[in-house]
Amino acid sequence: MSESEKLTKSKDVIAYLAEQFPNCFSLQGDAKPLKIGIFEDLAKRLEDDEKVSKTRLRTALRHYTNSWRYLRSVKVGSERVDLDGEAVEKVLDEHQQHAAEALKESKERAAERAKQRKAADTKSEDARNKPKKKPAPATKANKKPKPARKPAPKLKDVELNSLSVGQQVQVKAGNRPMPGTVVEIDKTDVQVQLANGLSMKVKAENVFVKQ
Structure with missing residues (x-):
């Protein structure tokens, strides 16, 4: 397989995982809490798959589990699933608290970024709408005299x-x-x-x- 066929973007890797393990990963709707240590299972199942590397898998899995959709799914009593969608353990209270805190921090960061973008857009708009100063008309007072050329020697x-x-x-x-x-x-x-x-x-x- 050539380098061009390898998946390099996290969103493409996640889409590939949803295709390979549809009972575990999803792209829309409610997400399922994943089994703790599922990365090791993924690495073993896909060790001969040339489309994804362990590094890309780890990065994509981090993106998936940090998404708001996933963090909302981590609730006490929910079942964690393995790659085949089989329930393996329940979400504990401490896991729900951790997910709730992570979701809150992520939303606060997103709000701050939106606030900064809005301020930058407003500043840029103000700069575009600000009337440009017209150059002062040339007068005898502000005209710079041209330096006199030295006459060529005889x-x-x-x-x-x-x-x-x-x-x-x-x-x-x-x-x-x-x-x-x-x-x-x-x-x-x-x-x-x-x-x-x-x-x-x-x-x-x-x-x-x-x-």
Whole structure:
């Protein structure tokens, strides 16, 4: 059997148990109190069943016995049943008290969750209905002045033989000239260390100096 055929959800495991043991488990109507220690019986009966694991069985059984429908069924004098629906023992007073307390706590938790959901829904609804503030119209007082762009420096061509190592120059390497320092002069090429740390070799016609 492939992994996809295994039952992984508690509700599916419970439905499977109701199908396999209809005189013990039920999905609707009144539930029957289960025999104490019925998990061991289940594990033994289904040990070769690849649809369910012991872990899934234990979790599903906990869900089943914690349901309000089941807790209401645990009353003094009721018969506990085995997997075949046979009565094996009676519900004791202490078992009824435990079930009643568990039912009360479960209902209180459910009421608190409902209260929190309602409060969250109300808060969300209020947030949706709250009028949005319109942005203040732009005025001269609140308009931020645009920073003035620095004018491009005025440059002039430079002859290769007038350059010297260490000289500050401007290098045309894009839309705007970039400042740099001459580090080497080789025939018609000039090696320049740019202000951003990069080093590049350019032709002499791409090197300028400020006027």
